[in-house]
Amino acid sequence: xxxxxxxxxxxxxxxxxxxxxxxxxxxxxxxxxxxxxxxxxxxxxxxxxxxxxxxxxxxxxxxxxxxxxxxxxxxxxxxxxxxxxxxxxxxxxxxxxxxxxxxxxxxxxxxxxxxxxxxxxxxxxxxxxxxxxxxxxxxxxxxxxxxxxxxxxxxxxxxxxxxxxxxxxxxxxxxxxxxxxxxxxxxxxxxxxxxxxxxxxxxxxxxxxxxxxxxxxxxxxxxxxxxxxxxxxxxxxxxxxxxxxxxxxxxxxxxxxxxxxxxxxxxxxxxxxxxxxxxxxxxxxxxxxxxxxxxxxxxxxxxxxxxxxxxxxxxxxxxxxxxxxxxxxxxxxxxxxxxxxxxxxxxxxxxxxxxxxxxxxxxxxxxxxxxxxxxxxxxxxxxxxxxxxxxxxxxxxxxxxxxxxxxxxxxxxxxxxxxxxxxxxxxxxxxxxxxxxxxxxxxxxxxxxxxxxxxxxxxxxxxxxxxxxxxxxxxxxxxxxxxx
Amino acid sequence: xxxxxxxxxxxxxxxxxxxxxxxxxxxxxxxxxxxxxxxxxxxxxxxxxxxxxxxxxxxxxxxxxxxxxxxxxxxxxxxxxxxxxxxxxxxxxxxxxxxxxxxxxxxxxxxxxxxxxxxxxxxxxxxxxxxxxxxxxxxxxxxxxxxxxxxxxxxxxxxxxxxxxxxxxxxxxxxxxxxxxxxxxxxxxxxxxxxxxxxxxxxxxxxxxxxxxxxxxxxxxxxxxxxxxxxxxxxxxxxxxxxxxxxxxxxxxxxxxxxxxxxxxxxxxxxxxxxxxxxxxxxx
Numbered sequence: 042x043x044x045x046x047x048x049x050x051x052x053x054x055x056x057x058x059x060x061x062x063x064x065x066x067x068x069x070x071x072x073x074x075x076x077x078x079x080x081x082x083x084x085x086x087x088x089x090x091x092x093x094x095x096x097x098x099x100x101x102x103x104x105x106x107x108x109x110x111x112x113x114x115x116x117x118x119x120x121x122x123x124x125x126x127x128x129x130x131x132x133x134x135x136x137x138x139x140x141x142x143x144x145x146x147x148x149x150x151x152x153x154x155x156x157x158x159x160x161x162x163x164x165x166x167x168x169x170x171x172x173x174x175x176x177x178x179x180x181x182x183x184x185x186x187x188x189x190x191x192x193x194x195x196x197x198x199x200x201x202x203x204x205x206x207x208x209x210x211x212x213x214x215x216x217x218x219x220x221x222x223x224x225x226x227x228x229x230x231x232x233x234x235x236x237x238x239x240x241x242x243x244x245x246x247x248x249x250x251x252x253x254x255x256x257x258x259x260x261x262x263x264x265x266x267x268x269x270x271x272x273x274x275x276x277x278x279x280x281x282x283x284x285x286x287x288x289x290x291x292x293x294x295x296x297x298x299x300x301x302x303x304x305x306x307x308x309x310x311x312x313x314x315x316x317x318x319x320x321x322x323x324x325x326x327x328x329x330x331x332x333x334x335x336x337x338x339x340x341x342x343x344x345x346x347x348x349x350x351x352x353x354x355x356x357x358x359x360x361x362x363x364x365x366x367x368x369x370x371x372x373x374x375x376x377x378x379x380x381x382x383x384x385x386x387x388x389x390x391x392x393x394x395x396x397x398x399x400x401x402x403x404x405x406x407x408x409x410x411x412x413x414x415x416x417x418x419x420x421x422x423x424x425x426x427x428x429x430x431x432x433x434x435x436x437x438x439x440x441x442x443x444x445x446x447x448x449x450x451x452x453x454x455x456x457x458x459x460x461x462x463x464x465x466x467x468x469x470x471x472x473x474x475x476x477x478x479x480x481x482x483x484x485x486x487x488x489x490x491x492x493x494x495x496x497x498x499x500x501x502x503x504x505x506x507x508x509x510x511x512x513x514x515x516x517x518x519x520x521x522x523x524x525x
Numbered sequence: 526x527x528x529x530x531x532x533x534x535x536x537x538x539x540x541x542x543x544x545x546x547x548x549x550x551x552x553x554x555x556x557x558x559x560x561x562x563x564x565x566x567x568x569x570x571x572x573x574x575x576x577x578x579x580x581x582x583x584x585x586x587x588x589x590x591x592x593x594x595x596x597x598x599x600x601x602x603x604x605x606x607x608x609x610x611x612x613x614x615x616x617x618x619x620x621x622x623x624x625x626x627x628x629x630x631x632x633x634x635x636x637x638x639x640x641x642x643x644x645x646x647x648x649x650x651x652x653x654x655x656x657x658x659x660x661x662x663x664x665x666x667x668x669x670x671x672x673x674x675x676x677x678x679x680x681x682x683x684x685x686x687x688x689x690x691x692x693x694x695x696x697x698x699x700x701x702x703x704x705x706x707x708x709x710x711x712x713x714x715x716x717x718x719x720x721x722x723x724x725x726x727x728x729x730x731x732x733x734x735x736x737x738x739x740x741x742x743x744x745x746x747x748x749x750x751x752x753x754x755x756x757x758x759x760x761x762x763x764x765x766x767x768x769x770x771x772x773x774x775x776x777x778x779x780x781x782x783x784x785x786x787x788x789x790x791x792x793x794x795x796x797x798x799x800x801x802x803x804x805x806x807x808x809x
Contacts, residue, residue, distance in 0.1 A: 230744050232562060232569075232609040240746075269611040271744060275548050297746040301758065308751055308758060308777055310784040317747035325568065325741065331795045334568035334594060335741070336788035410780035457745055458763070 047102075048118040051125035054096045064166040065094040072390035076360050079244045079328060082387055083147070083175075088128070091176040095123035097168050101160050106170060109158040111506030112213070114138045116155060116170055123173060129188055132181035135174060136193075140216030140259065141209065141505065143182060143251045144238060146175025149502045150381050182254055194262055195222035200519045203228060203287040205272045205460075208236020209501040210293030210492030212256070213508035214515075215264045221516050226265040226287075228272050233324060236295050237493075238501070240324040241316070243354050245361070249323075273463035282487055289487045289515050292467075292475060293508060296493035297457035301450055302346070306404030311338060311412040315351045315451035322358050340447030342366045344415060346401055347451030348378035353388050355449040360391055364447070367393045372400040372420050377430040398422070400433065402440070404448055415445045454498045472497060481511030486524045489515055526606035527561075530583055533603075537662040538590040539633060540599045541575075547582030549574075549612045555640035556618030556735065556767055559584065560743040562609035563598050570594055571740045571762070573712075574613060575636035584612075587636035587665065593792040614743050615766045618733075622649040623708035627699070628674070629692050629721050631657040631713030635666045637735060638712045643673040645710075651675050653704070655695045657717060661686035692717060693724050706730055711770060715779050722770030732770035736761045739784060752778045 054062070068084040069075075075082050086094065098120045106116045114135055122131035135142045151157075151171035159167035181188060200223045204211045207229040219225045233239050235252045260266060272278060281287050299314035301307050313321075318337075321327040327337030343359035345352050348371035360367035369388070371378060374397045378385060389395065403416040419439035422431035456473040468476045468484040474495055481489040491507030493499055518524065531543040549559065558573045576585040590596045601607075618641050626645040630638035635656050646652045652674045658664040659682045671677045678695045679687030688695055696709075709732040711721040718734045725732035738750035738761040745763035752761055753774035759765065 230611065231742060232611075240742075269609050270548075271611060271614070274613055275552065275611070297744070299746070299748045301748070303758075308753060308781065310780060314748040317741055317749045320741050320747050326566070330788065331792045333566045334792060336568075336785040336792070410777070410783075459744065 045115050045118065048115075048121040050100055051121050051127075052096050052098065052100065053124070056099060059097050059099055060161070060165055062093060062097045064097065064169055065090040065172065067169075067172055072387075072392075075245065076391040079361055081248050082245050085179055086169075086172050086176045088126070088176075088180075091123055091128075091173055092126060094169050094173055095120045097161060098124075099161055105158040105160060106155040106168075109155040111154065111502045112139050112509055114155075114174070119177065120168070120170075120173060123177065128177050128180040129184060131177040133189060135177060138509075139505070140213055141255050142174050143178035143255060144209070144247060145502055145505070146171055146173075146178050147247050147251075148238075148242060149174075150500060152382065154502065182251070193220055195220060197224070198222040198519065200224065200288045201226070201286055202515060202519075203272075203281050203285075203290045204293065205290065206230075206236055206293040206295055206492075206494075207234040207256070207266065208238060208293055208295050208492065208504065210295075210494075210504035210508040211236065211291065212259065213505035214291045214293065214491070214512045215259055216262070217509055217512035218515060219259065219262045219264050221512070223515075223519065224265075225263070226267060228270045229266065229268045230271045231324065232268050234266055234268065236293075240320040241351065241354070243319065243323055243358055245357070246354065271459070273459045278460070278464045278467070278485070278488065288519055289489065291481070291508070291511055291515065292460060292483070292488065292490040292494060293492045293504070294457055294460060294490075294494040295504075296454035296498040298455040298473075299450070300453045300455055302401065302452060304401060304403055306406060306412065307450070309404055309406040309412040310410050311340070311446060312404055312448045312450065315345070315347070315355045315449050316454065318355055318449045319351070319358065322362075328358075328362060337362065338447050339363045342368070342444040343447040343449070344368045344370050344443065344445045345449040345451055346370045347453075348373065348375075348380055349451060349453070350380045350384055352449075352451035353380045353384040355451050356393050357388050357391060359447065359449065360393055366444075368443075369393060369395045370399055370401060370415070370417065370443075371395070371397050372433040373430060374398055374422060396443075398433065400435065401448075404445070405442070412445055412448055414442050415448060416440060416442050454493070456494055456497065460494075479510070480514030480517075481507060482514060482518075482524070487518070526608065527610040528606045529601055529603055531603050532601055532605070535587070536665045538599070539663070539665055540588050540590075541585060541636075542588065542601070543583045543585050544607065544610065545582060546584045546610060546612075547579075549610070550577040550582050550584050551579045553577045553584060553613040554617035555620065555644045557613035557615050558743075558766060559586070559610055559612030560614065560740065561598075561607050561611075563594060563601070564608050567597075567608060568594055569609075569741055569743065571614070571737070571743055573637040573735065573766075575639060587633045589633045592789045593796040596793070596796065611743070614762060616764075618644065618710075618767055620644045620648045621708075624650065625704070625706045626650040626652045626708045626710065627655060627696065627706040628652065629655045629657070629696065629709060629711045629713075629717075631692060631717045632663070633665065634713030634717075634735075635670065638710065639666055639669055639673065641710055641712075642670060646673055646675075650708075653699070653706070654678070655680070655692045655699075656687075657681075657692035657695075657713065658686070659683070691720065693720050696721070696724060700728070708733070710734075715775060715782060718770060719773075719775035719779075722773065722775070726771045733767050734770035734773060735766050736768060736773065736778065737766070737782075738762075738778065739782065752781070
């Protein structure tokens with residue numbers, strides 16, 4: 042990470058007056074209209090709004106916001122550049138630390154990161170750092186002619202690094218390593234790059250065009266991208282390191298194994314894992330069937346089981362596919378939902394029903410083997426569990442049935458077993474996650490890992506943070522060759 | 526893009542493709558499959574690898590025209606290319622020296638049984654093949670099979686070639702003649718595999734089947750291909766595709782295979798209409 046000195050202030054608003062400026066609202070597509078299309082919900086701040094929002098920053102001596110950011114973006118610096126309407130420079134400033142600002146500005150949970158620790162937020166609403174990040178990233182994309190063409194890539198080191206997986210962890214690692222002067226090749230199992238950003242996050246939250254542009258930007262820096270390549274199957278870790286001339290490797294495989302509930306009826310037709318449902322919709326564009334070949338159900342009563350962001354993505358997708366009743370079924374209360382508040386609100390605005398404190402115990406099918414209803418139990422909250430959230434306890438005799446001609450199970454992901462199956466010397470823990478030290482080193486020399494494959498399902502930005510930490514570790518390893 | 530080195534029809538509606546794929550050819554073992562997409566709006570479909578040549582760098586797949594994607598795929602010619610191809614996927618076939626191995630296959634399953642028969646013979650087994658087809662025109666790979674086995678028996682539904690009847694009838698005849706297999710491998714349409722599994726279960730002969738489930742990614746990420754084996758949910762793509770036929774819930778798998786029947790019919794209809802339109806325009 043580059044050293045930082047306090048930025049020049051460009052904020053013309055007197056300090057006291059800044060507190061009086063209201064936090065700028067995100068313009069969004071009308072809820073009724075958007076519930077019937079896949080276009081992006083949030084439309085982005087205008088330039089004037091961005092400047093006004095930036096002027097709410099009080100330029101703390103000790104900017105805690107940066108500590109709240111897993112990739113340590115120089116937040117105060119880019120905010121001052123926005124105050125000065127120097128949007129291109131603001132974008133470049135973010136890019137010093139974050140290779141995917143247009144993505145992070147859209148999908149990061151800022152309210153629990155930078156914005157949670159924003160000093161303004163102690164008494165007022167925090168500065169809308171996420172919205173500002175998104176604004177400058179979009180500005181950069183729309184005004185390429187204003188961007189500096191100065192090369193950010195260091196002189197070639199002659200070293201070769203293989204990155205496995207093109208999701209957030211892999212892309213962040215690739216960005217740092219290419220800038221450090223290494224040759225970088227990214228291997229992707231699917232036919233498009235982006236990992237969960239392309240198969241998991243819907244178009245209405247992250248337009249795929251934006252992702253393609255971010256990948257193209259890395260390509261223009263010299264990163265080589267290879268699709269349809271499964272490390273472990275097409276070629277093994279050993280072959281890549283020993284025969285193909287890679288000096289180091291980063292595994293950013295993600296948490297690619299859907300969990301089911303292990304209840305009767307789960308294999309009925311119309312019951313999907315969230316991964317399958319979202320992949321059919323996002324990666325395969327099933328919502329444009331039959332223009333695209335991959336089919337996808339259009340249900341009347343679509344229920345999604347779970348309370349995370351993935352569950353919100355799934356239920357909102359089912360709504361857009363025409364479900365009159367798109368319902369979240371969650372076993373705790375809304376307070377315990379892991380999803381971002383913004384996502385829950387967006388879902389509700391679009392007409393999604395949220396049923397809390399209930400849990401399905403069986404799915405019931407019709408005579409053709411298609412799901413038609415879910416038998417559920419009511420739950421009560423007991424003492425906090427390991428996660429600190431109150432444990433849901435079934436209420437005996439509270440069984441009831443709700444209609445469901447489609448069910449999406451969004452209760453989390455395990456880790457994909459492919460690499461550990463084919464490369465036993467890479468140690469995993471009892472959940473199948475790859476074990477690493479704090480700089481991402483696995484038990485196999487030259488092989489690093491980071492993101493969901495290490496932590497289990499987490500956020501885009503944490504995966505990127507892990508990728509950046511591993512990139513530093515890889516730089517060090519390639520310099521010294523030491524592995525102790 | 527993945528170049529088609531050679532495309533040729535080998536039976537009515539059944540086409541063989543040799544595709545340039547040097548890395549997959551080098552790695553691939555019997556029983557494994559690839560996922561492919563024909564075009565940039567295409568679906569991902571799994572197809573078992575029938576043959577490969579690591580020296581020449583190609584793999585072979587056999588495709589029967591059934592729905593939109595397979596029909597479209599079968600219009601491709603030598604020199605054309607697939608949009609996407611990834612593999613090899615799935616666990617390779619476990620081949621042992623069982624004694625006598627009988628490979629029972631139907632439809633394009635015969636092309637997929639071929640490498641297993643061949644590997645079985647290399648492992649020291651006496652290998653027999655039973656091939657089932659609806660009629661003579663749909664029969665494939667009989668000659669190839671005869672080269673790697675100790676005997677080939679054919680049955681057709683209509684009696685147009687070989688014995689009239691089903692593959693299970695042929696197995697019964699064989700047993701009556703005193704030929705008792707130590708191992709049966711069944712590959713083909715689901716009802717055939719279910720029937721052979723049933724029959725061998727009664728006879729107490731182990732039976733391995735290669736399941737064909739609907740898949741999306743093919744790498745264990747989505748769970749579309751789940752099936753119930755021995756009362757437990759498995760993912761055919763990463764846990765299989767081969768399983769103990771005596772333990773497979775064929776009824777559930779059959780239902781799951783029909784999940785998109787309506788959509789598949791719609792997709793095929795749209796495709797055929799578009800083809801007809803284009804042909805009409807071309808004729809002007």
